[in-house]
Amino acid sequence: MTTPLQVTTARLRTPVTEHDHVRGPADAPVTIVEYGDFQCRFCGAAYPNLTEVLRQRADVVRLAYRHFPIANIHPYAESAAETAEAAAARGRFWEMYDWLFQHQDQLDPVHLSLGVEQIGLSPDEIAAEVGRQEYADRVRQDFVGGIRSGVNGTPTLFVNGVRHDGGYDLAELLTAVDAAADA
Template identity: 70%
Template sequence: MTTPLQVTARLRTPVTEHDHIRGPRSAPVTIVEYGDFQCPFCGLVHAALTDVLRQRADTVRHVYRHFPITNVHPYAERAAEAAEAAGRRGRFWEMHDWLYEHQDQLDPVHLTLGVEQLGLPVDEVEAEIGRHAHSDRIRHDFVGAIRSGVDATPTLFVDDIRHDGDFAPATLLATIDAATP
């Protein structure tokens, strides 16, 4: 009896200097996350990755890419635009963390308060969001995700191979350790 060949999904868009990267750029293991700031499962993965990155600070770099599922999460694209506006000012990861820590507050009023809490220029950020100044970047991430077989959030790739296990810190740490040269 033969079994069908299992195909492992691979990351099709390589990591470049244009990506949002947290951790040592020369880390031996790279985790690419496709996420949606309004997705509750992404919020859980954010907490798990925070723990994992703390425990493997010298081993892992984390790359974040946008995959807003707007038909389910009406504020996801606006949140991604806010993150990119913050990133334009060197503050992407601060906004990223704020968005995940305040997932229940992504409506326009609360998002503006978050921008203000981070000390970003509210009028400028709001103008960028309003004119969708960063939509090309978000669309680029989204298209790259589709090419890589992403169909839900969160989706993680560990060293270009889709992680199909659970997202518990222990599982992620074991996956990282197995991938570490």
């Protein structure tokens, strides 16, 4: 007897709450949850498309970002994630998020501190907090919630709670958002 191949449609197990970083209208009918790694080139490739989806469907969709750094292959992913959290503590998460995805080849400590400065925050202050691992638990919580929800790599998107197993080009993302809005 041959064992049947098993594929499950993963669903988001950790709902979006006020602790999440969310961009877009709070009452949007469609929520995209992105599990990402700032050093992952596939996340970097998806970034402009997600940004464009938010622009083209401004009343329909909001984006929540959660950390999923795979530090063993991306040595700067964890510090980038924690730096984004330090920025979030100062109300600047999305500015940092944009900078990180726009400068994926500049995530080493020297360039990262320039990025922090560019968004108007104190590099020394933030580097000290990240050095004390003040945001490590938060990043880990996102990661663990991700693996329990079936995140198997980055980026992984959930559209209204269902894992998006398609591609990340603009057309596919718009189709997924429109389908969820009409559902």
